[in-house]
Amino acid sequence: MPDGWRTIVERAWSDRGYGDFWQYCLLAEGVVDVACDREARVWDYAGARLLIEEAGGRCTTFGGERLEDGGSVVATNGTLHDEVVALLRGGA
DSSP states (O other), rough: TTTHHHHHHHHOOOOOOHHHHHHHHHHHHTSSSSEEESSSHHHHHHHHHHHHHHHTTEETTSSSSOOTTTTOOEEEEEEEEHHHHHHTTOOO
């Protein structure tokens, strides 16, 4: 994970590793605020992206770009997205 991930974990009330589709379902439900995968294929995130965006969240790469097959995925509740992406890019 990028260096900024450590800062996100330190700021979190709690951190857990759910993995795969389940973490994105929990995000869409509002149970968690941030979910990510260092590398994901389109079939890993396509359905999750739809659920998250319909629930008001956002999904991009760690760099804030449009998702691409085989790239990174960060999904948030929408409110935290810009701050999370800035941290993953190396900001403080």
